[in-house]
Amino acid sequence: MTGDPAVAAIDDAARFASAVRGRIAEVVVGQDEVVERLLIALFTGGHLLLEGVPGLAKTLLVSVLAKSIDLDSKRVQFTVDLLPSDITGSEILDPRSGEFRVVTGPVFTNLLLADEINRAAPKVQSALLEAMQERKVTIGADTLPLPAPFLVVATQNPVEQSGTFELPEAQLDRFMLCHRLSYPTPAEEREVLRRNAALGVKRLAKGAVVRSEFDVLAHEPVGSIDDLVAAMEAVQEVFVSDTFTDHCVELVTRTRRHPALDLGASPRAGIALVKASRARALIHGRRYVIPEDLLALAGDVLLHRIRLSYEALADGVTKEQVLGEVLRPASALVTLPATDRPR
Secondary structure (H helix, E strand, O other): OOOOHHHHHHHHHHHHHHHHHHHHOOOOOHHHHHHHHHHHHHOOOEEEEEEEEOOOOHHHHHHHHHHOOOOOEEEOOOOOOOOOHHHHHEEEEOOOOOOEEEEEOOOOOOEEEEOOOHHOOOOHHHHHHHHHHHHHEEEEEEEOOOOOOEEEEEEEEEEEEEEEEOOOOHHHHHOOEEEEEOOHHHHHHHHHHHOOOOOOOOEEEOOOOOHHHHHOOOOOOOOHHHHHHHHHHHOOEEEEOOOHHHHHHHHHHHHHOOEEEOOOOOOOHHHHHHHHHHHHHEEEOOOOOOHHHHHHHHHHHHHHHHHHOOOHOOOOOHHHHHHHHHHHHHOOOOOOHHHHHHO
16 A cells, blocks of 8 residues: 555665665675574564574674664673673672672673573573563562663574583573574685685784774664664564464474474464564565465474474484474465455
């Protein structure tokens, strides 16, 4: 409908998303899917888990995203000796007044990068649960709200690497999406090497250091928090039909009935499918979701929420194989019926 405020808001948000993607592309080569997932998490207030081997620009991506939208961001390097108070904060005794006062931790930010989250002990990992779910933190007798917006982007190395602790199901379920990064293509890797070779050095006082990709981030942001809030509101205007919702419910239900799974997807998975699909539709300039959104996001929403049975593991069954079987009926869908699309 011409002049529809909702359509205009979605178009403006799509342009904003395109501008952010363009800014990130100035620093990070490729990784288009990862950037899309970051924007989906940001526009829906969900949390994102990035899994991949070291060196795939996970930390760089989050840094560029924060500077592209002028967000306050902080980074916590998770290690085995980290304490929960190192993340949330603690009460300390003020020697002058003789009273305890609260010192907030790095979780009090807009964008928290939890780097290599599975290298910390489970007690430390669980310190993020309240913050991720309720957007607040309890320190001593005080419960403090977190800034808005608040987003956790966590990275982890594959769990089979030494020195890692697998995240518990309760925490994995808090992550709206879990995206698995792959190595760049040879053409992308050549571009990475070409850009790195052209970085040069940076003079500091009487010396100099070799510049890195992080030194290229000193640009003006392409948007503000107001633009982000407008995009978050525009996502709510994206149309979701009853048919699409039924597909999400059916997909989640099939994971609970699959014989190879001990643990199926929770109701949060269905909520995440709808939310993420709406954001993806907006990023692609659409004001309605389509089955392709569901199929594109199903792996990131479901794979970290399901658990194979011991029998399936012994038989060599993988989560990806199970997901393919669960998605097979949905893969036959091409478009929603015309009656399910907004006029």
